[in-house]
Amino acid sequence: MKPDNISKYRPFPPVQLTDRTWPDQQITSAPIWCSVDLRDGNQALPQPMTVEEKLEFFDLLCRIGFKQIEIGFPSAADTEFNFCRRLIEENRIPEDVTIQILVQTREHLIRRSFEAIKGAKRAIVHIYNSTSPLQRRITFNDASREQIRDIAVAGAELVKELTPTVPETEIVLQYSPESFSDTELDFSVECCNAVIDIWQPTPDKKMIINLPDTVQWATPNIHADQIEWMCRHLHRRDSLDVSLHTHNDRGTGTAATELGLMAGADRVEGTLFGNGERTGNLDIVNVALNMNSHGIPTGLDFSNLADIRAVYERVTRMSVSERAPYAGELVFTAFSGSHQDAIKKGLDRREKEISGTPDLAWGVPYLTIDPEDIGRSYEAIIRINSQSGKGGVAYILDREHGFDLPKTMHPQVGKTIYDLADSQAKELDSHEIRDAFFHHFVNLCSPLQLIEYELDHLNVGEVKCHATIIYNGEEKRIEGTGNGPINSFVHALEVEGIKNFTLTDYRSHAIRVGSDSDSAAYIQLRLDDGSKTLWGCGVEPSIEMAGLKALVSAFNLLQE
Numbered sequence: 001m002k003p004d005n006i007s008k009y010r011p012f013p014p015v016q017l018t019d020r021t022w023p024d025q026q027i028t029s030a031p032i033w034c035s036v037d038l039r040d041g042n043q044a045l046p047q048p049m050t051v052e053e054k055l056e057f058f059d060l061l062c063r064i065g066f067k068q069i070e071i072g073f074p075s076a077a078d079t080e081f082n083f084c085r086r087l088i089e090e091n092r093i094p095e096d097v098t099i100q101i102l103v104q105t106r107e108h109l110i111r112r113s114f115e116a117i118k119g120a121k122r123a124i125v126h127i128y129n130s131t132s133p134l135q136r137r138i139t140f141n142d143a144s145r146e147q148i149r150d151i152a153v154a155g156a157e158l159v160k161e162l163t164p165t166v167p168e169t170e171i172v173l174q175y176s177p178e179s180f181s182d183t184e185l186d187f188s189v190e191c192c193n194a195v196i197d198i199w200q201p202t203p204d205k206k207m208i209i210n211l212p213d214t215v216q217w218a219t220p221n222i223h224a225d226q227i228e229w230m231c232r233h234l235h236r237r238d239s240l241d242v243s244l245h246t247h248n249d250r251g252t253g254t255a256a257t258e259l260g261l262m263a264g265a266d267r268v269e270g271t272l273f274g275n276g277e278r279t280g281n282l283d284i285v286n287v288a289l290n291m292n293s294h295g296i297p298t299g300l301d302f303s304n305l306a307d308i309r310a311v312y313e314r315v316t317r318m319s320v321s322e323r324a325p326y327a328g329e330l331v332f333t334a335f336s337g338s339h340q341d342a343i344k345k346g347l348d349r350r351e352k353e354i355s356g357t358p359d360l361a362w363g364v365p366y367l368t369i370d371p372e373d374i375g376r377s378y379e380a381i382i383r384i385n386s387q388s389g390k391g392g393v394a395y396i397l398d399r400e401h402g403f404d405l406p407k408t409m410h411p412q413v414g415k416t417i418y419d420l421a422d423s424q425a426k427e428l429d430s431h432e433i434r435d436a437f438f439h440h441f442v443n444l445c446s447p448l449q450l451i452e453y454e455l456d457h458l459n460v461g462e463v464k465c466h467a468t469i470i471y472n473g474e475e476k477r478i479e480g481t482g483n484g485p486i487n488s489f490v491h492a493l494e495v496e497g498i499k500n501f502t503l504t505d506y507r508s509h510a511i512r513v514g515s516d517s518d519s520a521a522y523i524q525l526r527l528d529d530g531s532k533t534l535w536g537c538g539v540e541p542s543i544e545m546a547g548l549k550a551l552v553s554a555f556n557l558l559q560e
């Protein structure tokens with residue numbers, strides 16, 4: 001921001017609430033959720049959804065588990081009205097779902113809204129008028145508090161009068177002092193209480209008071225103070241569902257909602273992935289999965305978040321940011337080595353500990369939830385670039401290709417792969433990593449190549465190996481004896497005068513992924529002068545041949 005322009009902004013005044021209790025509260029259960037995707041989300045789209053797209057989105061919201069869905073502003077336009085009619089006339093609203101419609105507290109719009117909901121089994125009629133000093137002064141031309149309260153009262157009375165005109169519909173009433181976030185609290189409560197006094201809700205027939213953070217002017221703690229203050233001063237608190245509706249102007253929609261719940265709210269309005277006016281509405285996916293991550297069930301099913309996101313992106317023509325919590329492309333991806341190392345260790349440890357303890361507490365560094373719980377896979381967790389470490393490379397080779405590299409081989413392979421990523425200045429995908437691993441470590445054949453070998457079993461624990469090799473371009477037959485195939489082959493090389501190493505470690509296993517008939521063997525050799533110790537790998541259908549090829553690979557690497 002231009003420094004000279006700072007002086008035109010003012011701090012937001014704190015709420016006088018010294019005995020606030022919300023900081024000590026914990027969220028222990030889910031609120032009532034209401035999706036406003038089809039209204040607040042839709043009204044903020046450069047190209048609003050068509051009726052067909054809204055129908056598809058409505059079905060998606062029902063599948064996710066929303067029981068309250070604001071379907072639009074039917075009095076605003078024919079498309080909105082017709083959408084409402086189609087839902088009702090085509091019987092598309094599930095028994096346990098209540099539609100909600102929004103309307104300004106203006107007579108002709110309220111009347112039209114009642115026409116829109118005719119025939120619905122249940123509907124929330126949501127009326128609003130703006131209440132803040134800024135809106136009173138600017139939008140309503142210096143209207144007084146009384147004039148604004150009278151708009152709310154007139155709207156509430158008209159809704160009360162029209163309710164009997166739709167006897168087949170169970171009407172739930174909702175009032176929002178729009179721009180609540182910068183309205184004086186005593187005036188917000190005056191408007192709300194005036195409406196409550198007209199509608200006279202009871203604990204058995206509650207109404208909804210929605211307190212919108214229409215524009216976020218203040219920090220989330222102030223929002224929480226406002227909600228706690230309202231909960232203390234609203235009439236008939238036990239007959240109300242107090243509802244939150246945060247936007248995200250300061251990037252704190254989620255925080256404001258979570259603190260608002262701690263402050264006593266019962267209900268949350270928001271949208272999938274935070275679509276909505278300006279910086280958006282509250283992202284319900286975010287808040288609901290945050291709750292799940294603390295073990296709180298929410299009634300919303302995001303177990304296949306990728307499919308939900310795909311429908312959302314197609315019908316809204318918006319996109320989910322790569323860093324969006326839970327849903328973003330990169331949020332379960334660790335690029336840096338220390339993260340990769342910790343995640344691999346965490347997942348490995350969990351795999352070992354989980355048997356017999358299916359509800360073992362989740363505890364993997366850097367991952368707040370198990371990606372599998374929202375339909376994302378472990379394969380995508382770690383990606384490799386020049387910032388990656390040995391742990392990540394080993395993880396990919398293990399999880400995606402079935403190579404369980406010996407621990408002391410990790411630094412050698414990791415360095416080779418991330419040097420490659422660095423030199424190519426790009427991220428390597430899992431197949432490129434496998435290819436690079438094969439190119440640099442597996443079945444190497446220069447300067448030494450093993451063409452074939454046979455074994456004669458001489459005595460117990462003694463074998464003779466006959467092998468055909470090519471060494472420095474020259475084909476030779478060699479022979480040696482030992483206590484096993486590798487040992488006898490090493491002696492054959494010794495007899496030929498091309499052994500300049502000591503075998504220091506050996507490991508083999510069947511490959512778990514892909515070509516499952518193959519075995520992998522790893523051999524570590526140390527040069528006789530002690531200057532190098534390196535691992536090589538062999539991959540073959542026969543475990544014996546894999547071992548010999550691993551030895552040849554390590555030998556070749558020592559000669560570089």
Ligand SMILES: CC(=O)SCCNC(=O)CCNC(=O)[C@H](O)C(C)(C)COP(=O)(O)OP(=O)(O)OC[C@H]1O[C@@H](n2cnc3c(N)ncnc32)[C@H](O)[C@@H]1OP(=O)(O)O
Nearest residue numbers: 043073075076077104105106128129130139140151178214
């Ligand atoms: C924060 C939110 O998201 S609120 C929801 C906002 N969403 C929408 O408005 C989407 C749908 N709305 C629309 O399409 C249109 O606004 C309509 C069709 C509903 C109404 O259209 P119009 O009446 O032609 O225009 P518009 O909305 O600009 O009306 C402004 C007038 O209504 C008045 N007004 C606005 N809200 C209210 C209210 N709740 N009660 C009484 N008057 C109101 C304004 O003061 C203004 O009055 P003025 O003309 O005397 O200055």
Ligand SMILES: CC(C)C(=O)C(=O)O
Nearest residue numbers: 128176178179212214
């Ligand atoms: C209509 C109201 C609830 C609204 O969308 C807002 O204030 O943001």
Ligand SMILES: [Mg+2]
Nearest residue numbers: 040212214245
């Ligand atoms: Mg809004």
